[in-house]
Amino acid sequence: MDLSDACQVWSRRNPDCFDRIAAVYEQMDAAYAATAVQYGFVCNGCEDNCCLTRFRHHTLAEYAYLQKGFEGLETALRNRTVVRAHAYREALREAESTGASFRHWCPLNQAGRCILYAFRPMICRLHGLPHILRHPVRGLIQGPGCHIFEAQCSSSASRPLDRSGIYKSLAGLERTARQASGFRLPVNMTIADMILDFGGESEIDRRADNYR
Numbered sequence: 001m002d003l004s005d006a007c008q009v010w011s012r013r014n015p016d017c018f019d020r021i022a023a024v025y026e027q028m029d030a031a032y033a034a035t036a037v038q039y040g041f042v043c044n045g046c047e048d049n050c051c052l053t054r055f056r057h058h059t060l061a062e063y064a065y066l067q068k069g070f071e072g073l074e075t076a077l078r079n080r081t082v083v084r085a086h087a088y089r090e091a092l093r094e095a096e097s098t099g100a101s102f103r104h105w106c107p108l109n110q111a112g113r114c115i116l117y118a119f120r121p122m123i124c125r126l127h128g129l130p131h132i133l134r135h136p137v138r139g140l141i142q143g144p145g146c147h148i149f150e151a152q153c154s155s156s157a158s159r160p161l162d163r164s165g166i167y168k169s170l171a172g173l174e175r176t177a178r179q180a181s182g183f184r185l186p187v188n189m190t191i192a193d194m195i196l197d198f199g200g201e202s203e204i205d206r207r208a209d210n211y212r
């Protein structure tokens with residue numbers, strides 16, 4: 001069973017799964033907004049955009065929701081995104097083989113905007129603010145804000161974003177997804193990997209045929 005098949009099984013067995021992912025994302029967005037307001041931080045984008053950062057994503061739940069968004073795009077846009085995903089993966093391979101630093105626009109970023117903003121995964125929603133995580137094994141983990149945040153707000157005495165409850169909610173959802181689908185393998189993918197897994201028009205039609 002591949003990831004797309006696992007998502008299909010999960011959504012058949014738990015028809016409310018996308019509502020549940022959306023609810024967890026709303027919790028993230030609300031926590032981010034509340035912390036940003038405390039600091040007076042507003043993200044207006046920057047030349048060192050987080051969409052140039054090489055993020056990896058680790059849950060079936062995030063994959064499923066991004067796939068839902070991707071399949072709602074019009075065909076030409078989907079196919080252009082697949083082309084950008086190939087270029088991204090090629091550039092990443094090159095950087096990893098030469099040890100060069102890697103800065104490349106996420107294939108979902110078009111003209112500076114995320115074309116699947118409502119479906120973007122967790123780290124895209126949380127990046128930028130200083131944060132803490134109360135890890136059950138590693139204890140208290142702290143992380144800084146992005147460089148724009150640090151330039152604007154580092155002297156403020158507000159509280160960092162506590163990611164503990166957010167991670168717990170996503171982990172709970174992921175447990176449900178894996179139990180329902182029977183999918184056991186680890187997930188460790190860039191957005192480009194996911195897009196190429198979703199495929200273009202023919203792959204999406206094939207999947208739809210399989211599950212009619």
Ligand code: SF4
Binds near residue numbers: 106113120
């Ligand atoms: S998914 Fe969207 S928000 Fe996240 S890195 Fe890609 S373009 Fe940026």
